């Protein structure tokens with residue numbers, strides 16, 4: 001049991017990569033707290049896990065919901081060892097046409113909310129002198145592609161956020177790392193991935209010869225969440241079948 005007696009908060013935990021992280025962490029003995037907007041999705045995921053899964057419904061962009069998430073986690077589990085900032089949105093438009101509202105929406109969900117939740121969790125981890133914070137970034141935080149400038153920017157910011165936490169809180173044994181998935185089949189990408197011709201073209205950019213699964217990403221997160229990675233902090237880990245290697 002690599003995460004025995006540990007408590008993990010996973011945002012966007014009711015679907016895709018968040019759900020796969022929840023399953024992997026739970027299997028390794030963690031108490032798992034699933035946060036997200038859709039009550040039913042959260043409860044369905046929690047039911048698959050069992051008695052050590054807590055759900056908290058809320059919106060990442062509402063500070064009071066983040067306060068409630070931290071409070072309910074502490075009331076039930078007494079500690080927070082792992083935070084996975086996974087909730088995110090993906091939207092595209094030509095850069096010169098992006099409105100202020102579209103820019104704000106992307107930054108508020110993908111960056112500001114992760115920043116604010118981390119601020120609320122850090123004092124708990126500082127007191128424990130232990131913690132692992134994982135940001136689900138993207139290969140688009142490392143390289144850029146056209147038509148998704150705000151997404152590229154938001155994921156680049158998360159990578160720098162991981163480094164900022166690493167250098168400022170390492171003395172409390174708090175670590176922070178970014179995981180950068182390549183293309184993974186989830187709700188977020190299902191429309192895109194139904195385009196067979198496009199996928200055949202794109203698959204040529206993946207040396208390993210396939211796209212990723214939520215479990216591929218969860219396995220990397222499991223390593224970063226566990227004490228096996230106790231000397232690993234401030235890193236940006238592509239989980240991309242070699243996409244960013246060329």
Ligand SMILES: NC(=O)c1ccc[n+]([C@@H]2O[C@H](COP(=O)([O-])OP(=O)(O)OC[C@H]3O[C@@H](n4cnc5c(N)ncnc54)[C@H](O)[C@@H]3O)[C@@H](O)[C@H]2O)c1
Pocket residue numbers: 011012013014015016017018035036037038058059060061086087088089090109136137138139180181182183184185186187188189
């Ligand atoms: N699927 C991919 O190819 C891929 C690649 C790289 C990075 N990512 C990142 O992985 C993360 C998870 O995405 P996914 O692919 O599992 O898709 P997904 O749509 O299944 O997961 C996104 C989750 O975030 C939640 N969410 C969005 N806005 C929220 C808000 N305001 N408050 C609370 N929850 C909110 C959604 O409800 C959902 O559960 C995202 O940050 C995404 O950017 C995905």
